[in-house]
Amino acid sequence: MTVQSVARPRPVDEASRRAWDIAAQVVDPEIPVLTIEDLGVLRSVAVGEDGAVTVSLTPTYSGCPALEAMRDDVTSALHAAGYRSVAVELVLAPAWTTDWMSEDGKAKLREYGIAAPTGHSTVRPAGAVRLQLAVKCPRCSSLNTRELARFGSTSCKALYECRDCLEPFDYFKVL
Amino acid sequence: MTETSRPGAATADHGHVEVDSVVLSAELVEGGSVASHDVAEYALWLGDDALVIAQQLGWWISRAPELEEDVALGNIGLDLLGHARSLLHYAGAESGRSEDDLAYWRDEPQFRSAHLFEQPNGDFAHTIARQFIAAHYLFELYTRLQASGDATLAAIAAKSVKEVDYHRDHAVQWILRLALGTDESRRRMVTGLSDLWPYVDELFVDEPLIDRLEGVAVRPSSLRQAFDEAIVPVLAEAELDVPRGFISSGGGRGGRHSENLGFILAEMQVLARAHPGASW
Secondary structure, three states, rough: HHHEEEEEEOOOOHHHHHHHHHHHOOOOOOOOOHHHHOOOOEEEEEOOOOOOEEEEEEOOOOOHHHHHHHHHHHHHHHHHHHOOOEEEEEOOOOOOOHHHOOOOHHHHHHHHEEEEEOOOHHHHHHHHHOOOOOOOOOOOOOOOEEEEEOOOOOEEEEEEEEOOOOOOEEEEEEO | OOOOOOOOOOOOOOOOOOOOOOOOOOHHHHOOOOOOHHHHHHHHHHHHHHHHHHHHHHHOOOOOOOOHHHHHHHHHHHHHHHHHHHHHHHHHOOOOOOHHHHHOOHHHHHHHOOOOOOOOOOOOOHHHHHHHHHHHHHHHHHHOOOOOOOHHHHHHHHHHHHHHHHHHHHHHHHHHHHHOOHHHHHHHHHHHHHHHHHHHHHHHOOOHHHHOOOOOOHHHHHHHHHHHHHHHHHHHHOOOOOOOOOOOOOOHOOOOOOHHHHHHHHHHHHHHOOOOOOOH
């Protein structure tokens, strides 16, 4: 399976596909340039024979409060499109990773002023030194940047500073 | 999605509390939908550890030495609260209780957290020492729990381990900075570490429950070597000795707690108990 098919498992049947495309347009309330499809948090959409829609979402971080807003927004979007019965479930497996973020989503993040995740997710073995690739400034593209704080304005971000243009910026951490 | 009925909710006699939450879909983590009694008890142990320390970390918001640390400790607490919610949701299903029933309507003797997690925040160095021990323990635990025969526990562990990895790193950076900083920061780090150290051993005790959960639970004693191998080099780099001295008798898994837990629970539970049945 490709990363794309794991990250964005758009259903095969016509009815579910139509509902998926509506749910897929819901944006992250904290980062409104990214859709839940770009992020990879939309895990499945199924329309039953009775027309009831079941959607599953996965959290980025375990305690992320945006998940509840996404659930409400998905429900409203599907109601507005005429689906009367909508259920949204939470799934934990497989665990979400920044590897699932779409290339298009990463480009939109940069335009928005947030540096996209650099490198791939791996849980390092105990004791190993954390390797962090250079993070590119979303404003001037300099690689001469430094981490100010590993925990930023939301669970998924760290705070960085560019040593060339001197602007602080958010970095979407690899998870 | 809120739960509207609770079959068999014998202990939920406080009215209906509706909470804005997303229901964990058990079948979508490919597990059995309801934990057995022993698995539920094990999930309660892990969930209580996470809940008690999450509640304590929240206190630091607006009180940490710098704004970035308010945010860091708040975020770490939020991750741990997320783990607690998943674990307690799973633990409660067996007895028809919600995560909120378990968090707000149990008293100290019903909590199963180890004593480390209820140790007071103290000064910043005490909190860092507690985080250092807790994050390394949780990292080793969740790393192995990913292979649990219980699919729900495995899924929660796979999710949590990646977050705990960041928590581990955070604590290590501060241990080094405080221990190798000024005389005062070093003095406080040494004190913090030696005050928290008596509560390390309890984390690695194999209770009888563990024998009944072969292949599901992680045997705590099996984590000790990896824990030591991870922390000893950090302490060496920080020029800190591994503390010696008395060892706490523990008892948290059996519901025997220090006085600290009562104060933590009082603050955490007061609102839900003052307004039974309230929804928010």
